[in-house]
Amino acid sequence: MITEFLLHHFSYWILFFWSILEGEIGLTLAGFLAKKGVFSIEKIILIATAGALIGDILLYTSGRFLIKKKIFYLLIIRSG
DSSP states (O other): OHHHHHHHHHHHHHHHHHHOOOOHHHHHHHHHHHHSSOOOOHHHHHHHHHHHHHHHHHHHOOOOOOOHHHHHHHHHHHOO
């Protein structure tokens, strides 16, 4: 009963956040549920693509800024 409620009301949000973190397993499950008629395949494609793009952008920008700080601190430590 509660799983049906969560699936009905929050399923696309769960897929979105799952796609940000690690999308392959959630996307496979969503594809299976689309085959069963629970999800819409068009919405799955849009939501999973948006989540994957946002996740990739967040990881890229965090790595880009953290590596600059790390190089800066290494140069200060070695020169000091």
